[in-house]
Amino acid sequence: MVPLLLSFPLLALLPLPVLAQDIQYTLQHNVTNIYGTWSSGSKNVVTGAGFAQPANMSFIYPKTTGMSYSFTSDGYYEIARYRMNGNGTSPNCITGVMNWCHGTYELVSNGSITMTPFGDGYQQIQDPCAAISNFMQNYNDTELYVQWTIYQDPTLGYMLQLYQFDGSPLPPMALLSTSPNMLPTQPLRNVSNASAATKKKRHLEQRDMMIERSSSGEPHRLAGGSGALLGGLVVLLWSVGVGLVFM
Numbered sequence: 001m002v003p004l005l006l007s008f009p010l011l012a013l014l015p016l017p018v019l020a021q022d023i024q025y026t027l028q029h030n031v032t033n034i035y036g037t038w039s040s041g042s043k044n045v046v047t048g049a050g051f052a053q054p055a056n057m058s059f060i061y062p063k064t065t066g067m068s069y070s071f072t073s074d075g076y077y078e079i080a081r082y083r084m085n086g087n088g089t090s091p092n093c094i095t096g097v098m099n100w101c102h103g104t105y106e107l108v109s110n111g112s113i114t115m116t117p118f119g120d121g122y123q124q125i126q127d128p129c130a131a132i133s134n135f136m137q138n139y140n141d142t143e144l145y146v147q148w149t150i151y152q153d154p155t156l157g158y159m160l161q162l163y164q165f166d167g168s169p170l171p172p173m174a175l176l177s178t179s180p181n182m183l184p185t186q187p188l189r190n191v192s193n194a195s196a197a198t199k200k201k202r203h204l205e206q207r208d209m210m211i212e213r214s215s216s217g218e219p220h221r222l223a224g225g226s227g228a229l230l231g232g233l234v235v236l237l238w239s240v241g242v243g244l245v246f247m
């Protein structure tokens with residue numbers, strides 16, 4: 001039996017647990033770099049001027065739900081998200097959320113990504129069963145993704161897989177362009193004034209609703225800025241069913 005005192009040097013030579021070491025990047029991360037614009041599902045949700053209009057705090061609704069992330073080579077990001085949140089108790093009370101934010105990101109040595117917003121992000125929430133069925137609010141959360149990988153799909157090409165702070169995966173996103181499609185990488189609206197207005201969670205009255213429709217079937221911009229409601233959302237809410245849907 002090795003004396004206790006002599007065993008300490010031996011213990012020091014043992015390898016440290018993997019969890020105590022930095023996660024090493026693998027070839028999955030190096031198939032291509034993360035720079036560019038990525039989009040999930042049917043790729044109808046894309047960052048840039050075709051999704052968010054920060055100057056008047058409004059959105060242009062895509063044809064389907066989904067998400068898009070863009071990254072520059074010098075540390076800037078932008079996120080566009082359009083999702084439906086189901087209600088198991090009341091299947092007809094599906095909540096629609098349009099979400100936009102941008103800021104700076106860091107690829108951390110342990111394999112994670114941190115995203116710090118500029119502070120001018122915002123979102124629109126629509127819930128047909130709530131007392132206030134449609135309102136705008138600021139969205140400026142710092143986001144942590146504990147892991148990310150890039151792999152090549154034989155059909156879809158390069159795919160980005162992000163894992164949220166709790167390890168749950170987001171829907172995979174395909175690379176749309178190696179040149180990021182983004183709004184200017186700086187604060188784009190007066191957040192202090194917007195905060196005072198959105199604290200009241202203003203009700204967006206349906207009488208102010210105006211929707212531009214075109215024969216081409218392209219996504220429509222909501223007229224009237226944040227005072228507009230997507231009239232077709234009610235129909236969409238009935239059609240998508242229950243659950244969190246990313247198309």
